[in-house]
Amino acid sequence: MWLEEINREIASCVRCPLCQSRTRVVPGEGPEDAMILLLGEAPGREEDETGRPFVGRSGRLLDECLVAAGIKRSDVFITNVVKCRPPDNRRPKRGEMESCRSYLRAQLELIDPRTVCLMGNVAARAVLNREGINALRGRVFEGRFIVTFHPAAIVRNRNRKDDLISDLKKARIVAEGQEGSGSEKLSQL
Numbered sequence: 001m002w003l004e005e006i007n008r009e010i011a012s013c014v015r016c017p018l019c020q021s022r023t024r025v026v027p028g029e030g031p032e033d034a035m036i037l038l039l040g041e042a043p044g045r046e047e048d049e050t051g052r053p054f055v056g057r058s059g060r061l062l063d064e065c066l067v068a069a070g071i072k073r074s075d076v077f078i079t080n081v082v083k084c085r086p087p088d089n090r091r092p093k094r095g096e097m098e099s100c101r102s103y104l105r106a107q108l109e110l111i112d113p114r115t116v117c118l119m120g121n122v123a124a125r126a127v128l129n130r131e132g133i134n135a136l137r138g139r140v141f142e143g144r145f146i147v148t149f150h151p152a153a154i155v156r157n158r159n160r161k162d163d164l165i166s167d168l169k170k171a172r173i174v175a176e177g178q179e180g181s182g183s184e185k186l187s188q189l
């Protein structure tokens with residue numbers, strides 16, 4: 001399956017109630033051979049309007065942090081656990097995440113990134129079935145999953161910006177094969 005096919009399926013998806021309130025689906029964007037995949041929670045208002053991931057305030061902050069970490073945005077694939085915006089930016093519900101899971105799985109299988117950055121508790125729960133961002137952040141699981149803060153959390157608390165940059169740097173270093181990996185087997189995908 002190619003990214004285009006996955007995107008086509010997402011575009012017509014009515015598997016969960018989020019299809020009723022979305023303006024546009026936000027499947028994700030980036031090269032099919034990206035070494036790093038960044039996974040957020042769900043599209044927000046600007047993403048819902050444009051169909052592109054991380055283009056709002058959080059996206060601008062993420063862009064800054066990527067530059068500081070020595071990563072080009074155009075080199076990474078960016079997507080979310082759910083591909084449609086939850087009303088009022090609420091957290092996606094468990095059933096919605098389950099309904100959307102096969103798209104994320106297909107993206108991960110196709111792109112096969114060396115590193116997957118799980119940004120925030122929702123992404124960590126979706127992939128590792130774990131929450132507790134302060135305990136998980138900066139750790140590497142199964143050699144390629146790295147947990148870090150969601151950029152929206154940094155917009156609210158700029159004190160943790162350096163932590164996000166440091167985790168993104170670590171993701172780059174792991175993707176470049178310069179660092180050993182952790183060993184916990186937690187992935188649900």
Ligand code: SF4
Nearest residue numbers: 013016019084099100
């Ligand atoms: S969130 Fe995912 S499962 Fe739900 S309608 Fe959108 S694409 Fe389909």
